[in-house]
Amino acid sequence: MQAKKEVILKGVGVSPGIALCEAQLISFRTEKAVQREIAAEEVPGEIARFEDALITTHDQIKHIQKQVAEVLGDEHASIFDAHILVVDDRTFIEDVIRTVKKDLINVEPVLQAVANRYADMLSKVEDSYLSERAADIRDVTKRIMANLAGESLDQMKKIKKPCIVVAHDLSPSDTANIDRTMVKAFVTDLGSATSHTAIMAKALEVPAVVGLHNVTAVVDSGDEILLDGARGHVYINPTPERIEEYRKRAQDQVQILQELDTLRDKPPETLDGYLVPITANIELMEELDAVGARGAKGIGLFRTEFLFLSGSSLPDEDEQAEAYSKAAQGQYPSPVVIRTLDLGADKLPSGFQAPDEMNPFLGDRAIRLCLSRPELFKTQLRAILRASAYDNVQIMYPMVSCVQEVIDANALLCECMDELDKEGIPFNKDIQIGTMIEVPSAALIADILAPHVSFFSLGTNDLIQYTMAVDRGNENVSHLYKPTHMAIIRLIDHVVKVSHEHGLWTSVCGQMAANPQLVPLLVGIGVDELSVSPSLAPMVKDVVRKLYYSDAVELAQKALVSSSAECVEELCHAMIKKIAPELLEFSE
Numbered sequence: 001m002q003a004k005k006e007v008i009l010k011g012v013g014v015s016p017g018i019a020l021c022e023a024q025l026i027s028f029r030t031e032k033a034v035q036r037e038i039a040a041e042e043v044p045g046e047i048a049r050f051e052d053a054l055i056t057t058h059d060q061i062k063h064i065q066k067q068v069a070e071v072l073g074d075e076h077a078s079i080f081d082a083h084i085l086v087v088d089d090r091t092f093i094e095d096v097i098r099t100v101k102k103d104l105i106n107v108e109p110v111l112q113a114v115a116n117r118y119a120d121m122l123s124k125v126e127d128s129y130l131s132e133r134a135a136d137i138r139d140v141t142k143r144i145m146a147n148l149a150g151e152s153l154d155q156m157k158k159i160k161k162p163c164i165v166v167a168h169d170l171s172p173s174d175t176a177n178i179d180r181t182m183v184k185a186f187v188t189d190l191g192s193a194t195s196h197t198a199i200m201a202k203a204l205e206v207p208a209v210v211g212l213h214n215v216t217a218v219v220d221s222g223d224e225i226l227l228d229g230a231r232g233h234v235y236i237n238p239t240p241e242r243i244e245e246y247r248k249r250a251q252d253q254v255q256i257l258q259e260l261d262t263l264r265d266k267p268p269e270t271l272d273g274y275l276v277p278i279t280a281n282i283e284l285m286e287e288l289d290a291v292g293a294r295g296a297k298g299i300g301l302f303r304t305e306f307l308f309l310s311g312s313s314l315p316d317e318d319e320q321a322e323a324y325s326k327a328a329q330g331q332y333p334s335p336v337v338i339r340t341l342d343l344g345a346d347k348l349p350s351g352f353q354a355p356d357e358m359n360p361f362l363g364d365r366a367i368r369l370c371l372s373r374p375e376l377f378k379t380q381l382r383a384i385l386r387a388s389a390y391d392n393v394q395i396m397y398p399m400v401s402c403v404q405e406v407i408d409a410n411a412l413l414c415e416c417m418d419e420l421d422k423e424g425i426p427f428n429k430d431i432q433i434g435t436m437i438e439v440p441s442a443a444l445i446a447d448i449l450a451p452h453v454s455f456f457s458l459g460t461n462d463l464i465q466y467t468m469a470v471d472r473g474n475e476n477v478s479h480l481y482k483p484t485h486m487a488i489i490r491l492i493d494h495v496v497k498v499s500h501e502h503g504l505w506t507s508v509c510g511q512m513a514a515n516p517q518l519v520p521l522l523v524g525i526g527v528d529e530l531s532v533s534p535s536l537a538p539m540v541k542d543v544v545r546k547l548y549y550s551d552a553v554e555l556a557q558k559a560l561v562s563s564s565a566e567c568v569e570e571l572c573h574a575m576i577k578k579i580a581p582e583l584l585e586f587s588e
């Protein structure tokens with residue numbers, strides 16, 4: 001048989017590593033149902049298959065509804081009542097069964113046709129309640145179709161042989177369900193460098209390339225894929241020469257990383273003795289061991305929402321307190337910054353239906369969602385306070401955009417403290433409170449926020465998205481997403497200066513901190529701490545240790561009076577080329 005021709009694609013490398021394995025195409029989209037004629041005696045079996053799928057679908061929706069009620073309250077869970085009504089609607093069901101009997105064809109195309117007819121009819125009605133039911137019918141039909149095919153919507157859990165997952169898109173919770181022993185890497189059509197799926201890939205240390213636009217159209221399951229997760233190169237059915245070239249590259253990369261491992265116990269100190277603490281960003285409990293193993297000290301960002309995204313049931317106060325205490329104990333006495341829930345937009349518990357918002361990233365998410373659901377928020381605040389019996393625990397609020405949010409969150413925290421006091425449960429009354437600076441309005445009122453907190457943490461992933469009006473997960477506009485844009489570095493400089501004037505410290509926990517080329521710039525601006533994915537901590541430490549603080553300050557001064565992102569990029573590139581050229585192997 002003739003070897004298949006090599007196809008080369010270029011996307012965004014979001015998690016380093018070179019992988020070579022068979023492709024496994026995962027489709028979360030409902031394909032058009034294939035029509036098959038059936039004999040009269042097959043009809044009862046076909047109807048039984050349909051009824052089974054309806055029961056499974058009903059149970060799945062009930063299960064999701066219960067979970068959502070526990071985390072987000074009954075109001076959000078009631079969205080699923082409409083789904084239950086669809087799956088239990090006898091008129092709809094009988095319509096499908098009647099057609100199967102009459103036309104003698106399998107149930108899938110009949111179901112699709114009947115559902116489309118109902119949905120089209122409803123969407124034309126001039127009544128917003130009824131027209132919204134059209135979307136419910138389409139959603140439920142998709143789920144019934146998946147159950148008819150005997151496939152679960154979370155196909156990730158079912159992968160049983162080593163492969164590279166190829167998907168149109170993966171949500172952070174799909175990614176959290178990856179079996180690392182089987183999934184050697186993944187590639188997707190959609191996505192960009194700071195999407196939460198990319199963050200998850202780094203957390204899991206699974207090489208990944210996203211934003212490939214059409215990889216699902218080009219690859220067939222079983223094709224061989226070679227990918228370089230640092231540079232974003234993907235080769236489908238690579239030539240023997242290509243495989244050989246990358247075998248050598250993989251060896252080089254492993255060697256560089258092994259050398260970086262020797263830095264583990266060395267201090268993150270510049271050549272002229274300036275200390276830049278490096279802490280870790282963690283999403284999963286399994287990452288805790290990697291923090292120290294990769295030479296980070298403490299946790300600068302615990303993205304707690306991932307405790308809610310992975311796993312099938314939702315953590316209650318005890319479970320959360322146990323998780324936070326485990327992190328605090330493991331890192332003691334280094335600090336552990338626990339960020340309160342940043343749920344919403346693309347980070348939704350499995351099966352949770354987002355509130356119908358035009359712009360979910362500007363909608364009811366993070367601190368807004370927590371403040372509007374005090375019972376959910378207080379459960380978490382109590383759990384964090386309980387863990388603060390280890391006095392290295394600190395607390396941080398995400399996506400703050402005005403001072404009232406911090407005042408309200410602190411008031412709820414005080415309520416929780418009073419309750420725990422009365423219950424005789426120990427906690428740290430002087431717990432340090434910080435806020436993320438990831439919305440431009442927060443950066444610009446840093447002086448007004450400062451009296452209410454002890455520290456700031458710059459979430460540059462969102463700060464760039466919201467300052468530049470560029471969706472951080474959208475590959476079509478990723479060329480506009482520029483960490484070195486003058487607006488961004490001016491905002492960072494402003495926040496750092498204001499924080500120091502008020503006796504506060506400022507860290508950077510966005511992806512910028514983990515980019516070796518940008519580390520000297522951030523250090524030179526005066527950032528007090530860098531918090532990065534454990535797997536990237538060795539590279540960041542390497543840069544810090546090869547840098548003169550005085551050079552970093554000079555670089556920052558030049559950058560801050562530059563006229564474009566490209567000029568700043570050039571300055572940063574020249575610096576890294578001078579001090580740590582081997583790290584360029586891991587970037588473009």
Ligand code: PEP
Nearest residue numbers: 438459460461462509510
């Ligand atoms: C950020 O926005 O930079 C950040 C660290 O938060 P997240 O990536 O979880 O939105």
Ligand code: MG
Nearest residue numbers: 438459461462
């Ligand atoms: Mg953020």
